[in-house]
Amino acid sequence: MPIVRTTRVSGVSFLVVSGVLWGTGGLLGRMLADTAGLSSFAVATYRLGVGGLLIVGYLRVTGRPLPRRRAAWRRIAVTGALVAVFQAAYFTAVTLTSVSLATLVTIGSSPVLVLLARRRSAGRRQVAGVVLAMLGLAMLVGLPAGHGTTTAGHVLIAAAFAVLAAAGFSVMTLIAERPVPDLDDAATAGLAFTVGGALLVPVTLATSGLSFVPDARSVGLLVALCIVPTAVAYTCYFRGLRTAPAALGALMALLEPLTAAVLAAVLLGERLGGAGIAGALLLGAAVVLAGAGNGTERSRSPAARERCGVASSRRVDVAQRDGQRELAPL
Template sequence: MPTLRTTPVSGVSFLIVAGVLWGTGGLLGSLFGAAAGLSPLAVATYRLGVGGLLIVGYLLVNGSVLPRGGAAWRRIAATGLLAALFQVSYFTAVSLTSVSLATLVTIGSSPVLVLLVRRRHAGRRQLGAVAPALLGLALLVGLPADGPAAPGAGALLAGSAFALLAAAGFSVMTLLAARPVPGLDAATTTGLGFTIGGAVLLPVAAATAGVGFAVDARSIALLVALALVPTAVAYTCYFRGLRSASAGVGVLMALLEPLTAAVLAALLLGERLGVAGVAGGLLLGVALVPAARSA
């Protein structure tokens, strides 16, 4: 596959595209899960595995050769394992707490973790964007309501721990991607890595919730859309963008995912954000502007 030269500006553009495309994942994943009767973990397994295979098929058709060298394969394997860790940890956190809390802790912790590791290299605009962006995220996704269905203290603690583990997996994957391996491009990393990740998750999903479903045109179309748009294309753009933009900018642009998801839910599903949600979305969007310009 031809290598495209990226600059800091084009790198940020790739990261923005990735964040926006990730925002379609929740909607497509829920539609596919409902159509196929699958659990969230099974949906994540298909998302990774099929998304990786789509890229591998594309690479084979275009005559790409397998990467050579131990460094390239170690990076591919690490990417696959970290992607699997992220998925299983996140959905475990959701099962123990709620979507809103798992999203808040996972996505909100990632910029903090990366910027702590890269604090000597983080610019003022990146550091200054963290607090308002996280406040906007909290207002946008909200917090789980109290009541009989609220998780107990033990479930809350365990769920938060799994959400932090998911954030750590995504953060390490980001930090690795910001240090490219010579001769290994973003598409190959995503394709082979996610195929490995899907294979790792498959026995876990099969042993817990099951992965079988009745195949029909609707479920297959939704699976292809889920595997292609917020997975194959989005992660390839993300890894490519990190070749020239910093890891700190990368995890901040990932905050576009819940913002895009909220906008799509309001436009397509008729969900109301409320005053706090609208204010949070605006604050989050505004906070990311100086971070994007800092690259």
């Protein structure tokens, strides 16, 4: 995989690609679960573990060296733990209530948490984008209907797990803003997901198990799930976060339910309805609004600001050595 220089514009493009590819994950995961008779936990475990190993195998075949620095392996371990928490907490919320509530709280909370962490640098466009996104997501996914077997306590516990999942994804997004030397995007996704999958194995074995009878269809679906919305999508996501702010990355993740809804309507014949269509339009407007504000100074990521600060200080040193009183503009 050749190294691609990422600009602010291409960084947003990578985030858009990742969000769209994530939208295929729900459909592929559902088909895999139905075909192989696997639980949601088992699908998540295979997705992380096999997806990570596929990336690592690709890196080794193409001669890409694995990271050697201790800081790189610390980042890998932290990212792996966070993605495991994200997956485990999300599917726990699903089992306690419903997919709609878990999706609404998890994906809806992520941009809010990132925005709170970056509140000093958040622009009006980002805030407006988050508000539009919350409204659109609620209309698209739908507010969960009450179930006779679901108590208020279960709903509160499920919401807590969904917020925990959102926190795991948000922290992963925030730390990905600052690249680590000797660690590129593919290595981050491959090694971290391998770690995350390994962490989920004991939990899955203790709950639903991992065994299934492999055939051509189930193996094909598993490979597609591990490559498209996992290996490729997350590699693009980490690459995009090198130049785009974390708040924008969390908002672009909202393309996942939007893409999933469109695929369900086209391939499965599911009808969105008036509220769903309006929600999809609001989500699209939120993504466009957030992306349009990415070029402002306030939207610049901490990593980019830090690079500019380093460049500026170097010019100051040069100017002082040369006896100049004024610094040439950057």
